[in-house]
Amino acid sequence: xxxxxxxxxxxxxxxxxxxxxxxxxxxxxxxxxxxxxxxxxxxxxxxxxxxxxxxxxxxxxxxxxxxxxxxxxxxxxxxxxxxxxxxxxxxxxxxxxxxxxxxxxxxxxxxxxxxxxxxxxxxxxxxxxxxxxxxxxxxxx
Amino acid sequence: xxxxxxxxxxxxxxxxxxxxxxxxxxxxxxxxxxxxxxxxxxxxxxxxxxxxxxxxxxxxxxxxxxxxxxxxxxxxxxxxxxxxxxxxxxxxxxxxxxxxxxxxxxxxxxxxxxxxxxxxxxxxxxxxxxxxxxxxxxxxxxxxxxxxxxxxxxxxxxxxxxxxxxxxxxxxxxxxxxxxxxxxxxxxxxxxxxxxxxxxxxxxxxxxxxxxxxxxxxxxxxxxxxxxxxxxxxxxxxxxxxxxxxxxxxxxxxxxxxxxxxxxxxxxxxxxxxxxxxxxxxxxxxxxxxxxxxxxxxxxxxxxxxxxxxxxxxxxxxxxxxxxxxxxxxxxxxxxxxxxxxxxxxxxxxxxxxxxxxxxxxxxxxxxxxxxxxxxxxxxxxxxxxxxxxxxxxxxxxxxxxxxxxxxxxxxxxxxxxxxxxxxxxxxxxxxxxxxxxxxxxxxxxxxxxxxxxxxxxxxxxxxxxxxxxxxxxxxxxxxxxxxxxxxxxxxxxxxxxxxxxxxxxx
Numbered sequence: 001x002x003x004x005x006x007x008x009x010x011x012x013x014x015x016x017x018x019x020x021x022x023x024x025x026x027x028x029x030x031x032x033x034x035x036x037x038x039x040x041x042x043x044x045x046x047x048x049x050x051x052x053x054x055x056x057x058x059x060x061x062x063x064x065x066x067x068x069x070x071x072x073x074x075x076x077x078x079x080x081x082x083x084x085x086x087x088x089x090x091x092x093x094x095x096x097x098x099x100x101x102x103x104x105x106x107x108x109x110x111x112x113x114x115x116x117x118x119x120x121x122x123x124x125x126x127x128x129x130x131x132x133x134x135x136x137x138x139x140x141x
Numbered sequence: 142x143x144x145x146x147x148x149x150x151x152x153x154x155x156x157x158x159x160x161x162x163x164x165x166x167x168x169x170x171x172x173x174x175x176x177x178x179x180x181x182x183x184x185x186x187x188x189x190x191x192x193x194x195x196x197x198x199x200x201x202x203x204x205x206x207x208x209x210x211x212x213x214x215x216x217x218x219x220x221x222x223x224x225x226x227x228x229x230x231x232x233x234x235x236x237x238x239x240x241x242x243x244x245x246x247x248x249x250x251x252x253x254x255x256x257x258x259x260x261x262x263x264x265x266x267x268x269x270x271x272x273x274x275x276x277x278x279x280x281x282x283x284x285x286x287x288x289x290x291x292x293x294x295x296x297x298x299x300x301x302x303x304x305x306x307x308x309x310x311x312x313x314x315x316x317x318x319x320x321x322x323x324x325x326x327x328x329x330x331x332x333x334x335x336x337x338x339x340x341x342x343x344x345x346x347x348x349x350x351x352x353x354x355x356x357x358x359x360x361x362x363x364x365x366x367x368x369x370x371x372x373x374x375x376x377x378x379x380x381x382x383x384x385x386x387x388x389x390x391x392x393x394x395x396x397x398x399x400x401x402x403x404x405x406x407x408x409x410x411x412x413x414x415x416x417x418x419x420x421x422x423x424x425x426x427x428x429x430x431x432x433x434x435x436x437x438x439x440x441x442x443x444x445x446x447x448x449x450x451x452x453x454x455x456x457x458x459x460x461x462x463x464x465x466x467x468x469x470x471x472x473x474x475x476x477x478x479x480x481x482x483x484x485x486x487x488x489x490x491x492x493x494x495x496x497x498x499x500x501x502x503x504x505x506x507x508x509x510x511x512x513x514x515x516x517x518x519x520x521x522x523x524x525x526x527x528x529x530x531x532x533x534x535x536x537x538x539x540x541x542x543x544x545x546x547x548x549x550x551x552x553x554x555x556x557x558x559x560x561x562x563x564x565x566x567x568x569x570x571x572x573x574x575x576x577x578x579x580x581x582x583x584x585x586x587x588x589x590x591x592x593x594x595x596x597x598x599x600x601x602x603x604x605x606x607x608x609x610x611x612x613x614x615x616x617x618x619x620x621x622x623x624x625x626x627x628x629x630x631x632x633x634x635x636x637x638x639x640x641x642x643x644x645x646x647x648x
Contacts, residue, residue: 011563015305022312025327039319039326041588042581046315050308056301075357082350082530082554086547089534098534102527109357111523124528132535136185141538141547 019050160200168208175205230433258446310573350554393440397447403460411440
């Protein structure tokens with residue numbers, strides 16, 4: 001099934017659902033009672049405006065779709081790699097996880113061959129680890 | 142003495158220089174944006190002093206805006222949106238074997254524009270800040286609303302889409318504890334969401350991961366650079382364009398100072414101005430006219446000074462990068478707005494000093510090492526993108542040392558991609574996340590001051606001149622983008638045009 005990103009009705013439906021969700025939360029917070037400092041008042045306004053905008057977008061009509069990707073498999077594959085990285089990070093230490101991500105990333109994006117990918121990933125991981133952990137004093141994941 | 146120590150602080154000078162080099166690199170690389178670099182940097186400068194963080198960020202800002210011209214001239218691929226206009230004549234100059242001259246001209250004009258912007262900012266900011274002290278909570282609410290609407294109406298083809306994007310940002314900013322009552326909102330029983338979503342995590346996702354996915358759509362062709370000649374264009378060439386330089390600087394500063402308009406719009410308007418007013422260009426516009434490089438490059442760097450004025454004095458960003466800089470100030474415990482100049486005058490001085498050093502380093506690095514930058518610009522996307530993602534992960538994690546932030550950052554990246562595919566601009570969403578708490582707090586305070594009566598609130602808004610002007614601005618922005626109103630005004634304008642034309646006598 002093709003994703004209809006530019007379909008105005010689908011977008012309007014999603015926005016209306018979101019607006020509805022915000023309104024439900026506003027109602028839960030008791031925002032419909034108009035006390036001046038009610039925590040639900042701002043969510044109430046936001047939800048109503050989202051619903052209004054959903055109506056306007058439905059009338060807006062479908063936009064021009066984005067030109068097709070140069071290589072859609074490349075985009076989807078890398079997106080999956082991005083999604084997988086936090087999972088890998090939960091099992092492996094950061095240097096190993098990032099080196100693995102880079103090797104697979106370089107190979108998937110056809111940037112270089114096996115050997116160069118391993119060497120570049122090792123050097124890259126070493127630079128990132130040293131730079132951020134010791135120079136910027138950042139705690140690594 | 143204190144100011145002198147700040148001006149010649151070796152650490153700040155080095156950090157500004159590093160920032161400028163990094164900025165030129167980021168700006169020159171198509172696909173890497175200055176906003177992305179600044180957003181990533183904020184997370185790493187969390188533990189730095191404010192002075193050090195701001196010095197590096199200003200370096201990146203100036204270097205990045207300038208760096209975009211490099212790839213526009215050499216490859217006809219603008220590295221940043223503000224370099225789109227530069228490529229129109231810069232690339233034809235390069236095709237004629239004058240790439241060096243075009244780069245030299247772009248460098249020096251960027252510096253002239255940048256210095257102009259900094260000087261005018263130094264003069265204007267204290268005056269605007271003093272005026273802004275008269276603003277009450279409702280004025281702040283209106284100003285923030287106007288800023289978001291302006292970003293939406295200019296940066297997007299459809300205002301409702303921009304408003305949805307901003308509302309999404311505002312909704313995300315409400316996740317966590319209510320700022321006044323302390324009750325949980327939008328947390329759905331999860332204790333990890335009580336702390337809210339850090340906007341820098343969202344920024345890294347929206348400008349880092351989204352950009353990675355978008356760059357992948359474009360493929361990974363390596364651009365071919367044009368040959369370059371002598372870089373320094375000569376003093377006579379600079380003197381020849383002084384009047385256009387002055388006008389472009391003024392246009393850049395004014396456009397930059399308007400909330401929501403950035404260097405890209407300033408450069409395009411300035412280019413158009415040059416095209417319409419320069420009678421005898423060095424070559425026809427679009428075919429390698431020097432004026433086509435002078436005008437946009439001067440304007441986009443002058444816009445930086447302009448964009449800093451509303452950021453420092455009102456806490457309202459002039460463009461996307463200043464939106465991120467506001468975030469940086471919040472991270473360092475500072476609140477941008479009129480009180481910033483009074484409570485923390487060193488921040489203003491710091492920004493001024495870093496801006497001046499950035500311009501000095503622009504001349505040095507801009508005119509040197511061109512072959513090296515050409516090589517850097519030719520690095521394949523396939524090598525760069527995995528690195529950027531890993532740095533984004535480190536950046537998101539380092540903010541609160543929470544693994545859930547990495548998940549949030551990735552989710553925002555995918556959300557940003559879906560939004561861009563669906564023609565929803567992400568700029569208003571960022572503004573919504575940053576300005577959301579200010580808007581809500583100001584609105585609730587204003588309602589409390591009006592004793593809970595919305596009628597009283599609106600009446601006082603109409604009678605107060607400042608809020609009346611802001612309210613008119615909000616309404617005008619909303620109405621001017623509505624198709625029905627646009628059609629009506631066009632019809633009225635058409636009627637006037639017809640009635641003012643001389644009547645033809647039928648024989």
